Amino acid sequence: MSACFHSIVKPFPLFSQFDSYRCTWNPNLTTHFSIQNYNNNITRDICHRRFNQSIRILEHGSGVLSPADDDIEVPFAGGVSDTDGEVPDTDDGVLQGLVDVEEDDTESALKDLSTKRFAKKKGNDEEEDGEDSRFKLQNGREVFEEKAYLVGVARKDDTEELFSFEESLKELAQLADTAGLMVVDSTYQKLATPNPRTYIGSGKVAEIKTAINAYGVETVIFDDELSPGQLRNLEKAFGGNVRVCDRTALILDIFDQRAATREAALQVYYLFSSLEIFSWTDRYIITFQVALARMEYQLPRLTKMWTHLERQSGGKVKGMGEKQIEVDKRILRDQIGVLRKELESVRKHRKQYRTRRLAVPVPVVSLVGYTNAGKSTLLNQLTGANVLAEDRLFATLDPTTRRVQMKNGKEFLLTDTVGFIQKLPTTLCSHPLAEQQIDAVEKVLSELDASSIPKLMVWNKVDKAKNPEELKLKAKNVEDTICISALNGSGLDEFCNAVQEKLKDTMVWVEALVPFHKGELLSTIHQVGMVERTEYTENGTLVRAYVPLRFARLLTPMRQTCVSQSPTPTSSEEE
Numbered sequence: 001m002s003a004c005f006h007s008i009v010k011p012f013p014l015f016s017q018f019d020s021y022r023c024t025w026n027p028n029l030t031t032h033f034s035i036q037n038y039n040n041n042i043t044r045d046i047c048h049r050r051f052n053q054s055i056r057i058l059e060h061g062s063g064v065l066s067p068a069d070d071d072i073e074v075p076f077a078g079g080v081s082d083t084d085g086e087v088p089d090t091d092d093g094v095l096q097g098l099v100d101v102e103e104d105d106t107e108s109a110l111k112d113l114s115t116k117r118f119a120k121k122k123g124n125d126e127e128e129d130g131e132d133s134r135f136k137l138q139n140g141r142e143v144f145e146e147k148a149y150l151v152g153v154a155r156k157d158d159t160e161e162l163f164s165f166e167e168s169l170k171e172l173a174q175l176a177d178t179a180g181l182m183v184v185d186s187t188y189q190k191l192a193t194p195n196p197r198t199y200i201g202s203g204k205v206a207e208i209k210t211a212i213n214a215y216g217v218e219t220v221i222f223d224d225e226l227s228p229g230q231l232r233n234l235e236k237a238f239g240g241n242v243r244v245c246d247r248t249a250l251i252l253d254i255f256d257q258r259a260a261t262r263e264a265a266l267q268v269y270y271l272f273s274s275l276e277i278f279s280w281t282d283r284y285i286i287t288f289q290v291a292l293a294r295m296e297y298q299l300p301r302l303t304k305m306w307t308h309l310e311r312q313s314g315g316k317v318k319g320m321g322e323k324q325i326e327v328d329k330r331i332l333r334d335q336i337g338v339l340r341k342e343l344e345s346v347r348k349h350r351k352q353y354r355t356r357r358l359a360v361p362v363p364v365v366s367l368v369g370y371t372n373a374g375k376s377t378l379l380n381q382l383t384g385a386n387v388l389a390e391d392r393l394f395a396t397l398d399p400t401t402r403r404v405q406m407k408n409g410k411e412f413l414l415t416d417t418v419g420f421i422q423k424l425p426t427t428l429c430s431h432p433l434a435e436q437q438i439d440a441v442e443k444v445l446s447e448l449d450a451s452s453i454p455k456l457m458v459w460n461k462v463d464k465a466k467n468p469e470e471l472k473l474k475a476k477n478v479e480d481t482i483c484i485s486a487l488n489g490s491g492l493d494e495f496c497n498a499v500q501e502k503l504k505d506t507m508v509w510v511e512a513l514v515p516f517h518k519g520e521l522l523s524t525i526h527q528v529g530m531v532e533r534t535e536y537t538e539n540g541t542l543v544r545a546y547v548p549l550r551f552a553r554l555l556t557p558m559r560q561t562c563v564s565q566s567p568t569p570t571s572s573e574e575e
């Protein structure tokens with residue numbers, strides 16, 4: 001498991017035109033930077049901890065849109081050895097125990113995965129005339145399937161982490177597969193402290209080099225943070241055209257391959273870059289500024305980029321050298337130009353968004369959770385949307401919002417989001433570390449300044465649980481928790497009702513006399529609020545309801561001077 005993590009912000013996910021001439025996996029065309037101090041910890045939390053068991057719903061307190069928008073896209077804005085001697089095993093009983101007990105399983109699982117894939121691919125290669133069969137279609141682009149070798153590190157302090165390095169390495173294999181790489185083998189090493197030059201020890205470097213030659217490995221992926229210096233030294237040590245990257249670069253590449261919109265790119269930046277900004281929208285802008293600043297910093301320092309292994313359809317493997325660097329510099333300059341424009345457009349958008357959300361306040365509910373938890377499936381079930389939902393990591397990279405019309409006529413907007421980056425693939429309801437996962441979710445949400453937003457915990461895939469009834473019963477005893485199956489639809493009514501109840505927490509109690517000629521206003525109150533009573537009087541309709549705060553302000557002229565007590569006064573009423 002990664003004990004020390006660095007974030008790498010890739011400039012190019014922001015540029016759609018980039019895709020037109022770059023089509024392969026290219027993790028090293030990145031700007032490396034370390035998120036410092038507390039940001040690093042926060043990012044580690046997001047990236048290292050697992051969220052897959054729960055889908056979180058959180059209401060964007062300020063995220064309200066005009067219901068006039070029908071189709072709303074809301075920018076939310078192997079071989080295993082441990083013989084390098086970095087840690088004497090006997091010194092670390094816990095770690096030793098962990099490895100002793102689990103390494104066989106992990107090792108064989110990983111070997112299984114890689115060997116099967118490799119054997120399959122190898123067989124295919126032979127059948128289909130070697131290298132050409134390694135081109136494959138991915139997300140509409142033809143990519144060259146490189147051979148990847150994975151490296152994990154068991155750190156002494158892993159014992160304090162919630163999740164083990166073995167699980168992390170398994171997930172890395174999944175990520176590599178998602179990125180279109182062919183995992184041929186993997187290894188790990190136990191370390192007390194990383195080697196400052198090469199992260200792993202020299203013996204392990206030599207072992208990997210042997211594997212590289214044996215398998216014809218093109219990419220070595222580390223499950224841990226590597227400094228730019230370590231990356232360079234490892235590349236030198238491995239020699240030839242072998243590229244070295246780490247988990248973050250891999251994840252960013254998946255996002256880059258799959259993200260179709262600027263909003264998705266923004267989400268990537270949001271997840272990976274500084275979390276020091278307090279409002280969601282401001283965060284985007286700062287992110288753009290940071291990305292721009294880093295790219296401008298990177299330009300004169302550009303020395304090497306990994307474009308030499310890229311192949312486009314019918315193309316050839318490019319050569320490395322000065323020429324390539326010039327090309328990369330030009331690309332980066334273009335990107336800086338585009339980013340400046342993007343920044344302007346995001347600023348403009350924010351202004352418009354703020355104006356719009358003041359108009360008619362349909363509440364926005366966001367689905368937040370681990371990748372593969374079933375967020376998109378839930379959105380599809382509730383709204384009839386056709387968002388891609390599949391059994392793979394990061395199926396969704398484009399935030400999508402659809403209107404949910406409840407049986408009682410009420411509405412809210414439901415936003416599907418990018419799954420949290422986590423270390424493990426999971427099976428909901430059956431994971432032994434479920435409680436730790438939930439704790440981790442709580443922690444990260446609070447660090448994201450989301451603790452003040454009303455939340456509802458959803459345990460999805462209840463149909464997969466050994467004993468669904470028992471689980472439902474358990475959920476009933478946990479506050480703000482419901483069990484659903486997004487797949488077969490069970491519990492969805494309860495879900496909607498629970499959302500409505502939660503939304504109430506963000507509303508204020510009003511009594512307003514709505515003149516008869518303002519019929520539209522009345523229907524909006526019914527649509528976005530929770531009407532307790534209506535009375536027809538001589539001067540109009542007297543409505544008693546909970547409505548979103550902003551909407552209450554619109555009703556100010558019609559509010560009754562003699563306001564009766566709300567049945568259950570809410571704190572937000574005092575805002």
Ligand SMILES: Nc1nc2c(ncn2[C@@H]2O[C@H](COP(=O)(O)OP(=O)(O)OP(=O)(O)O)[C@@H](O)[C@H]2O)c(=O)[nH]1
Nearest residue numbers: 372373374375376377389390394395396419486487
């Ligand atoms: N058995 C079962 N499978 C489910 C349920 N909900 C979703 N799935 C499956 O889980 C897989 C992932 O579902 P998605 O909806 O794509 O998950 P997601 O949370 O949107 O994932 P990302 O977009 O990667 O973050 C799909 O194969 C779904 O069919 C459920 O309630 N029960």
Ligand SMILES: [Mg+2]
Nearest residue numbers: 375376395396
């Ligand atoms: Mg999804």
